[in-house]
Amino acid sequence: GAGVSQTPSNKVTEKGKYVELRCDPISGHTALYWYRQSLGQGPEFLIYFQGTGAADDSGLPNDRFFAVRPEGSVSTLKIQRTERGDSAVYLCASSPGLAAPQYFGPGTRLLVL
Amino acid sequence: RKEVEQDPGPFNVPEGATVAFNCTYSNSASQSFFWYRQDCRKEPKLLMSVYSSGNEDGRFTAQLNRASQYISLLIRDSKLSDSATYLCVVGEFLSGGSYIPTFGRGTSLIVHP
Numbered sequence: 001g002a003g004v005s006q007t008p009s010n011k012v013t014e015k016g017k018y019v020e021l022r023c024d025p026i027s028g029h030t031a032l033y034w035y036r037q038s039l040g041q042g043p044e045f046l047i048y049f050q051g052t053g054a055a056d057d058s059g060l061p062n063d064r065f066f067a068v069r070p071e072g073s074v075s076t077l078k079i080q081r082t083e084r085g086d087s088a089v090y091l092c093a094s095s096p097g098l099a100a101p102q103y104f105g106p107g108t109r110l111l112v113l
Numbered sequence: 114r115k116e117v118e119q120d121p122g123p124f125n126v127p128e129g130a131t132v133a134f135n136c137t138y139s140n141s142a143s144q145s146f147f148w149y150r151q152d153c154r155k156e157p158k159l160l161m162s163v164y165s166s167g168n169e170d171g172r173f174t175a176q177l178n179r180a181s182q183y184i185s186l187l188i189r190d191s192k193l194s195d196s197a198t199y200l201c202v203v204g205e206f207l208s209g210g211s212y213i214p215t216f217g218r219g220t221s222l223i224v225h226p
Contacts, residue, residue, distance in 0.1 A: 034213070037171035037223055040121075042200050042216035043157065091156060099145040100210040104156035 002026070004105035006092050007109065013082055014042050014109045021077045021108045025094030032101060034067055035091040043091055049075060082112045117203045119217035126224055130191045135218045136201030137183040144179055145204035147182050151219065157200055160186075189222045191224045198222070 005024045013019050025032050031050055035043035045059040049069040057067070064082075069075040079086055089109050093102035116139045126132050131226055135143040140214065146163035163184050174187040198219040206212050 035216075040217045040218070045215065047212060048212070056213060058211075058213070099206070101147060101159045101162055102214070105160065106156050
């Protein structure tokens with residue numbers, strides 16, 4: 001079956017711009033996670049959804065970051081007023097439930113110039 | 114947030130060798146444990162879950178030591194194709210019901226001919 005997909009695969013933007021990153025999880029998976037990964041580091045938890053609601057957004061670095069999952073499937077991570085330090089790979093993962101194994105999408109490489 | 118620690122390596126081993134990685138975690142209440150494999154510029158892929166009684170999948174054996182708060186991954190008869198970064202994940206349920214997975218930074222394995 002189809003795995004987790006993410007678009008775009010690469011995004012180059014200028015400092016101060018707004019970006020949206022999209023994640024389409026595995027069908028039927030209720031839990032959806034967003035992570036950020038920098039070179040040489042493990043994925044850093046940002047936020048997760050159980051269904052439509054953001055169950056925990058404690059990993060979002062500041063209020064420039066926001067994510068939604070309005071229908072309990074596709075999710076969008078939104079970054080306002082991007083900064084160079086936001087450059088990283090943004091990974092999305094889904095799982096059939098909490099504490100279950102997660103399955104990752106290929107990520108979006110964001111570069112802020 | 115609680116810590117998950119891994120030796121970044123690299124572990125440089127010949128084909129056929131046995132190699133083991135550990136991953137320590139600081140929260141004794143952690144409840145779920147996984148090993149992932151990540152190839153260069155790719156997303157993490159689930160290698161195996163880690164169960165309390167230990168579990169094996171072919172050449173791979175995972176163990177959990179709750180008393181000392183670490184998980185381990187043993188790879189027997191290493192293949193060139195095992196070269197990758199191995200990430201451990203420790204998940205905990207917080208008061209309020211949130212579930213937070215925390216990744217280690219990964220251990221790099223290089224298997225040479």
